[in-house]
């Protein structure tokens with residue numbers, strides 16, 4: 017766990033705890049022992065702490081949270097570092113995050129490799145730094161700058177860390193040599209500066225800047241208790257002694273560790289990484305090299321997908337049927353990049369470089385040299401099967417043929433080719449260059465190598481790829497369709513759009529279902545319902561009245577010229593009441609809690625069916641899909657995690673009541689949900705079991 021070696025009077029302690037050198041109890045023990053040995057060894061004048069691998073220290077071992085703390089605790093390690101009678105230098109060879117950076121801050125100097133990243137991301141886990149970071153970092157770089165780093169949880173690079181005052185030296189040559197030389201120099205001049213003693217950055221100007229940032233943070237403080245705690249703890253830098261500040265930090269940290277939001281966010285952290293474990297797919301399955309891609313269809317989705325490839329540095333041919341359609345698609349891509357340049361998140365040079373990776377062509381023959389083709393034309397099976405038949409003929413053997421369909425049968429598409437083993441679904445979410453979720457739809461004949469290639473590609477594109485099976489709507493849209501039916505039913509039963517949307521945004525979503533429908537356009541759902549012979553009386557009536565959403569200036573809401581969001585429209589409310597009357601429904605009011613139950617329990621029920629059918633490998637995958645594709649609030653963990661907190665027995669009983677009340681048998685508890693409820697179990701208790 018911690019290897020030590022003495023070299024010319026410097027004891028080098030190297031942490032070796034793969035995969036990311038998390039600060040487990042063993043590592044903490046090894047470091048305290050190295051400090052003790054160094055103090056007792058007259059041949060040792062100083063210490064250097066470093067790690068093996070590409071990460072310095074990824075922080076505390078998150079999997080240890082909630083378990084009884086093991087000695088030495090984190091604070092004991094920090095104290096041993098700072099009080100070491102011999103100077104201790106951190107040689108930061110890679111990411112120093114959370115407790116990893118706090119260890120470095122407790123050292124007397126910090127030397128970083130050029131590619132190192134340093135940050136305190138605890139806020140993303142619903143926590144605050146818990147090993148002195150909220151007190152030491154402000155003393156090194158000022159409270160305002162430190163607060164922003166901790167509030168946003170984003171790391172900084174080595175050079176920026178030096179400019180801020182976190183790092184003393186960026187070692188352009190050998191990190192260990194540089195760090196050891198610095199340690200010897202400190203030993204020679206008896207220097208052991210401690211961050212805790214610094215006061216020069218804590219000024220009235222800094223306090224003003226800090227308080228201004230706090231004002232900007234009001235919404236986050238209201239929504240997340242850890243952000244409020246962070247404000248109070250950093251403010252202590254101005255008003256309290258160091259040890260009091262550390263005590264306050266510790267008090268908040270220990271309370272937040274038990275907070276339900278933090279537990280959910282820690283669950284999400286592991287669930288997002290668990291998705292890469294695909295049943296039946298060996299970790300050693302080699303991905304195919306993808307040197308060039310092609311995207312068929314330069315519409316909103318196709319253009320967004322082409323941007324994903326270009327952003328990842330993969331040359332991509334964007335294919336349309338005509339030069340005019342192509343020109344429109346390329347123009348839309350340029351507009352997207354121009355917006356990033358305007359926001360300052362992309363340099364003009366980088367924009368040009370990425371545009372240079374996108375070659376627009378008319379005609380499918382242009383896909384001939386692609387290692388992977390992603391089809392993103394409209395949702396018509398005849399069109400898709402024709403395109404795949406052509407691509408099968410045009411592309412080289414071994415080229416992967418992917419469809420971006422959001423609900424059609426990928427097996428049927430694969431059957432249109434002579435290479436079903438090379439056909440897969442890559443379901444991007446709109447806007448494709450923004451949304452992190454990628455549903456990787458594994459068809460019956462898709463080979464393991466193609467699945468492995470899709471997973472590797474998804475990560476290269478900066479996505480979270482989740483493997484799902486073939487069914488109507490796969491996982492996300494299949495569950496969404498249940499919420500959509502439930503939302504429509506609430507309208508005819510007595511609720512109004514703004515009441516439903518308010519209940520959903522109060523639950524934690526950024527947008528409610530009706531505002532979302534107006535944004536996406538009501539005609540998409542209308543076309544799908546018509547193709548399936550389904551009815552949604554209110555939504556159909558709105559479409560028939562040409563109320564197609566924001567693009568039409570009105571949908572469930574009305575959008576006055578230039579308005580930033582929709583406003584209630586009495587005309588819509590009269591239309592809804594008329595539909596209820598025609599259906600013979602006596603309208604009644606619904607509480608926000610009832611609205612949430614009626615919308616989300618049917619989704620959870622569908623998730624249970626999806627699990628039972630093997631369309632998703634585990635409950636965590638379903639949660640990751642909803643967190644990254646549909647805006648489920650991360651601090652609630654995802655629909656299946658949330659259902660476990662509500663209690664499956666309660667959900668099953670309420671679903672029985674909904675089914676009886678509506679006569680809709682599909683609302684009856686799915687067999688798996690019923691079984692778990694009767695056994696007093698949770699979805700989480702399933703593990704890999706189905």
Ligand code: T1G
Nearest residue numbers: 036038074075076077078079113114115137145146147289
């Ligand atoms: N604890 C336990 N396991 C961890 C871990 C951690 N801190 N970080 C990563 N892992 C596991 C992860 O689950 C995965 O496992 C494997 O390592 C590779 O991770 C007191 C309280 C470091 C940038 O929030 O950001 O310190 O799936 O796929 O893409 O104030 O991991 O292989 O079995 O992400 O190369 C604060 C979390 C903790 C940093 C590397 N630290 N980690 O990214 O690998 S709280 C963090 C990361 C804390 C103190 C507080 C990233 C990474 P498996 P990976 P990667």
